[in-house]
Amino acid sequence: MRYFDARIIENRALGNGYFSLRLGGCDSLAASRPGQFIMLRGDWGRDPLLPRPMSLLSVAPEGRADMLGRSVGRGTKLLEAALPGTRVSVLGPLGNGFPDPDPATLDLLVAGGVGMPPLFMQAEHAARRGLVDRCEMMYGGRTSRDLVLLGEMRALGLAPHLSTEDGSVGRRGRVTAALEARIEHHRTANPSHKLRIMACGPREMLWAVARIAEPYAIECHLSVEEQMACGIGVCLGCAIPARSRPFRYACSDGPVFLASDLVIPPAPGHANGGTP
Ligand SMILES: Cc1cc2nc3c(=O)[nH]c(=O)nc-3n(C[C@H](O)[C@H](O)[C@H](O)COP(=O)(O)OP(=O)(O)OC[C@H]3O[C@@H](n4cnc5c(N)ncnc54)[C@H](O)[C@@H]3O)c2cc1C
Ligand code: FES
Numbered sequence: 214m215r216y217f218d219a220r221i222i223e224n225r226a227l228g229n230g231y232f233s234l235r236l237g238g239c240d241s242l243a244a245s246r247p248g249q250f251i252m253l254r255g256d257w258g259r260d261p262l263l264p265r266p267m268s269l270l271s272v273a274p275e276g277r278a279d280m281l282g283r284s285v286g287r288g289t290k291l292l293e294a295a296l297p298g299t300r301v302s303v304l305g306p307l308g309n310g311f312p313d314p315d316p317a318t319l320d321l322l323v324a325g326g327v328g329m330p331p332l333f334m335q336a337e338h339a340a341r342r343g344l345v346d347r348c349e350m351m352y353g354g355r356t357s358r359d360l361v362l363l364g365e366m367r368a369l370g371l372a373p374h375l376s377t378e379d380g381s382v383g384r385r386g387r388v389t390a391a392l393e394a395r396i397e398h399h400r401t402a403n404p405s406h407k408l409r410i411m412a413c414g415p416r417e418m419l420w421a422v423a424r425i426a427e428p429y430a431i432e433c434h435l436s437v438e439e440q441m442a443c444g445i446g447v448c449l450g451c452a453i454p455a456r457s458r459p460f461r462y463a464c465s466d467g468p469v470f471l472a473s474d475l476v477i478p479p480a481p482g483h484a485n486g487g488t489p
Contacts, residue, residue, distance in 0.1 A: 214304060214305075214307075214445070215304070216252075216254075216302040216303060216304045217238070217239075217241065217302070217303055217304075218238065218300055218301075218302060218303075219236045219237060219238040219239050219278070219300075219301050219302075219303045220236065220237050220238055220297075220298060220299065220300055220301070221234060221235070221236060221237075221295050221296070221297055221298065221299045221301060222235050222236065222237040222277070222297055223235035223297060224292075224293075224295055224296065224297060226293075227281075227361045227362070228358055228361075229356075229358035229359060230283050230284045230285070230293070231281065231282070231283050231327070231359075231361045232281075232282050232283075232284070232292070232293045233270070233279060233280070233281055233282075233361075233362065234267075234279070234280045234281075234282055234292060234295075235277060235278070235279050236277070236278045236279075236280070236301065236303070237276055237277060238276050239272065239276050239277065239278035239303060240274075240275075240276040241305075241306075242269065242272045242278045242303075242305060242306050243272055243273070243274050243276070244306075245269050245272050245278075245305070245306035245310075246306070246309075246310030246311070246338075247269075247310055247311050247331050247332075247334035247335035247337070247338050248268070248308065248309065248310035248311040248331040248334075248335070248411075248413075248436050248468065248469045249268075249269055249305065249306040249307060249308050249309070249310045249331075250266050250267060250268045250269065250305065250306070250307050250308050250331075250444070250468065251266070251267055251269065251278075251280075251303050251304060251305030251306065251307060252264035252265070252266055252267075252303070252304040252305065252307065252441070252443075252444040253265055253266075253267050253280075253292070253301055253302070253303055254301065254302045255291055255292065255295055255299060255300075255301050255302075256299070256300055256301070256302075257291050260287065261287050261288045263288075263442050264302070264304065264444070265288040265289065265292070266307075266438075266441045266444055266464075267280045267282065268280065268281075268328075268330040268331045268334075268413070268436075269305075269306065269330065269331070269334055270330040270333055270334055270362075271333070271334055271337055272334075278303075280330065281327060281329060281330045281333075281361065281362065282327070283326070283327040304444060304445070305444075307444050307445065307464060308464060308465070308467055308468045308469070309466070309467060309468070309469050310331075310469055311331065311335050311411050311434055311436070311469055312409075312411075312434065313338070314335070314338060314339035314342055314344040314347055314348065315344075315347070315409075316344060316347060317407060318347065318406075318407045318408065318409045319347055319348075319349065319399065319403075319406045319407065319408050319409070320335070320339070320347060320348045320349070320408075320409050320410075320411055321349050321351065321392060321395060321396070321408060321409070321410045321411070322335060322336060322348055322349065322350045322351065322411050322412075323351045323388055323389075323392050323410060323411070323412035323413075323414070323418075323422055324350065324351065324352045324353070324388070324412070324413060324414060325353055325354070325388055325412075325413070325414020325415050325418040326353075326354050326355075326359050326414055326415065328412075328413035328414030328415070328418075328436070328438065329352060329361075329362070329413070329414075330413075331411075331413050331436050331469075332350065332411060332412075332413055333362065333365070333366065333369075335348070335411060336348050336350060336366070336369050336371055337369055340369045340370055345369060345370040345371065346370070348371065349371075349374065349395060350366060350371045350372075350373040350374065351373070351374045351376070351388050351391045351392050351395065352366075352373045352374070352375055352376075352388065353375070353376040353377065353378075353383075353387060353388025353389075353391065353414075353418075354377055354378075355377065355378045355379065356377050356378070356379050356381045356382075357377055357381040357382035359377070360375055360377070360382060360383075363375075374391050374395065376388050376390065376391045387418070387421070388414070388418065389418060389421040389422060389425060392410070392422060392425055393425055396408065396425070396429060396431070400429075408429075408431050408432075409431065409432045409433075409434070410422060410426050410431055410432070410433040410434065411433075411434045411436075411469075412433070412434070412435050412436070413435070413436035413438070416437070416438075419435045419437065419472075420477050420478055420480075421480070422435065422472070423435060423472035423475070423477045424477060424480055426472060427472070427473075427477075432471070433471065433472035433473070434469050434470070434471060434472070435469065435470055435471075435472050435475065436467070436468045436469045437453060437463050437467055437468050437470065437475075438463075438468065439451040439453060439463040439464075439468075441463065441464050443464070444464045445464060445465060446462050446464055446465030446466075449462065451463035451464050453467075453470075453475065453476075454475070454476040455470070455474050455475055455476060456473070456474050456475070456476065457474050461474070461475075
């Protein structure tokens with residue numbers, strides 16, 4: 214696989230450092246799966262030298278690829294400021310992706326902050342197959358300014374369960390509390406439903422999701438966002454401890470892993486683990 218040239222055709226500021234980026238010329242991404250990512254680099258000289266990994270939010274057959282970014286450092290700030298027409302280099306689609314939507318399961322999609330794109334794309338895939346009612350989105354952030362593209366989610370047919378740590382919108386607290394509440398709801402209201410969890414967000418959130426899923430024996434898929442240099446399994450910089458092998462590589466074995474294959478640290482303050 215080689216880098217190819219694409220162009221920014223739209224770059225929309227969403228506030229609080231979030232931006233939605235639309236690229237043209239990405240025909241080779243058309244068959245990408247939700248959870249896959251690209252390595253993206255602008256024509257910005259040597260600083261930063263390395264491309265940046267970005268999840269796909271949506272792809273369309275005419276070569277359009279959408280992403281949601283949040284500026285946290287030099288690379289993402291340059292992307293945030295990039296104007297339509299800017300040429301970028303793209304490698305992808307990379308990584309594995311989430312399992313296909315399944316009419317026999319109810320998928321609980323758990324999105325934390327800028328970890329939302331792969332779950333949006335999963336819901337979009339479900340919607341295209343007439344299965345959006347088999348998905349439930351739980352979306353959390355620190356404040357209301359961390360929850361973006363809500364109109365686009367609703368346009369897919371989702372009714373996202375929102376939570377914010379400051380209570381400025383939705384339920385006050387972490388998205389993991391919303392997940393626990395939805396699991397309990399379904400176990401009471403629809404005990405015959407097979408539940409499945411798919412999550413992407415900050416590392417501590419992912420570990421908390423895994424600890425919630427485990428006692429219920431719910432199949433749980435986590436998309437991890439490690440720092441990456443090559444994105445293709447060459448630099449060995451994205452190793453994470455696993456059970457099936459001492460290490461798995463987030464870029465080439467993942468970024469989506471079964472939680473049961475990862476070494477999940479105990480909850481803070483719990484010597485032997487437990488729910489946060
Ligand atoms: C598979 C994958 C998919 C991703 N998808 C998206 C996405 O859709 N949208 C998006 O905005 N970001 C995404 N990221 C994170 C994004 O790649 C990083 O935020 C970016 O590389 C930071 O580059 P920078 O030059 O702006 O910041 P740097 O100057 O490199 O770093 C700034 C700060 O961000 C931290 N950081 C760097 N990389 C990561 C990372 N991977 N995860 C968490 N913190 C990091 C650094 O430790 C540092 O504190 C993804 C990462 C991976 C691995
Ligand atoms: S980023 Fe280089 S091996 Fe994963």
